[in-house]
Amino acid sequence: MSNQAQETREALGARLRGFRKDAGFTSGRALARALNWQESKVSRLEHGKQNASEQDIRAWCTATRHEQHIDDLIATVRHIDELWLEWRRQVQTGAETRQKKSLPVYAKTKVFRIWHPNMIWGTFQTADYAAEIFQQAVSFLEYPNDTEVAVGKRLERQRYLYEGNRIYNVLLGEQALYSNVGGPEVMKAQLDRLLALMGLPRVSLGIVPRAAATEIWLGHGFSMFDDKLVLVETYSAEFSVTQPREIDLYAKAFALLKQSAVYGTALRDLVLTATRHFDQMPND
Incomplete structure (x- = not known):
């Protein structure tokens, strides 16, 4: 879970603890008895060790006579969920929905900062490359195979390479x-x-050579949209970074990675060398 998601969960727990004390429940055990819960659940929720469900929020606020806060706290719970989204949940009906969801973010972004240590960024992918990526995801995450339409939605992003003044x-x-x-x-x-x-x-493309001296470990890939949002993908989930101090760290990481990158003729030489590598490889 991202730091921001955890901090938000801990802040929610602190509010719930305040509600309990305001209502005269001097211990978590007393509230647990009133709700017919395990005492450990009250403790985990108050200390941000467990995600609260919407049902948990309703029960807690009702028991502590803070019903007026139910809607606000449920909105907080949903925000925590948005900060860390399991891939299986995002693609349970196929990948097209997730690809479609990204289009408004791309449309309103003015400056992109993208780092991918071991694969081609989605917006730069050819249709065949993207199709293979989606097929791998279908096999790994076991979701409905809608590769053709998902590729179409991914390729829609490419129009933003030619429209407006995006960098x-x-x-x-x-x-x-x-x-x-x-x-x-x-x-x-x-x-x-x-x-x-x-x-x-408006495209600045750099490659970090394998033998380049680095100012920071290569780490994981990330996509940074202006100074407002960073998306980070893992095997199990995607998480959103929106807290300014965390975004600042990603901006710093990008700047350090950029110091190791090559551009122009040196980049072209690396790409052509890779092309020759695949020229010499037999087709299956």
């Missing part, structure tokens, strides 16, 4: 040029796409 600052690790997604032909087309994107006036 794209994108860093890829050199490994992203070699991670074999879909086989040699798919990879060669994807690498050719990267070379074409280099020519776009």
Whole structure:
């Protein structure tokens, strides 16, 4: 769970603890008896060790005579859920919905800062590369296979590369040029796409070479939208970072990673070397 989600959960627990004391329940045990709960559940909720359900909030506020706060606290619970969303929940009906959800974020963002250490960023992907990524996700997360429509929604983002005055600052690790997604032909087309994107006036594409001296560990990939939102993907979930001090850390990390990146001719040479690698690889 992200730091912000945990802090929000702890703040919610503190409010619940205040409600309990205001109502005259001098201990968690007393409230647990009134709610017919385990005492340990009251303690976990008050200390932010357990997610509160909407039903928990209603029961707690009713028992402590704070019914007027139910709607506010339920909104807080839903916000915590939004900060950390399991992939299985997001794609339970397929990947198209999640892809569609990202479009408004892309539409209103003016400056993108993107870091992917080992794969090509979604907006830069070819249709075949994206299809392979979605197929891997279908197999791994076991959700309904809607790859074709999901790819279509992902490719819709690419129109923002050509519209408005958006700035794209994108860093890829050199490994992203070699991670074999879909086989040699798919990879060669994807690498050719990267070379074409280099020519776009509002795209700044850098590669962090494998042997580059680094100012910070390469860590996980992230996508930063202006100074308002950072999305981080893990195998199990995606979490949103919206707290200013955490966003500042991601901005600092991006700046440090950028110091290790190469651009222009040096970048082109890395891409062409990777292309030759796949040229020499037999097709299955």
